[in-house]
Amino acid sequence: MSEEKITIETGDAGKGTSEISKDANVDELEERALSVFSNERNEDLTALILCLVVTFGVLVFTKWM
Secondary structure (H helix, E strand, O other), rough: OOOEEEEEEEEEEOOOOEEEEEEOOOHHHHHHHHHHHHHHHHHHHHHHHHHHHOOOOOOOHHOOH
């Protein structure tokens, strides 16, 4: 039994194209995609907070010296 595949364009972030089963659970695929974006958002927020803390620390120590 041959499974039908659908080729979808994933763009630069997805490195081209991807093949999924025609009977794929779309809700599950959407949840997986959203979880990737959520993880990237968390990393961005962590980096922003770290930058703010370091900047505040530098400003405090340069004023005291």
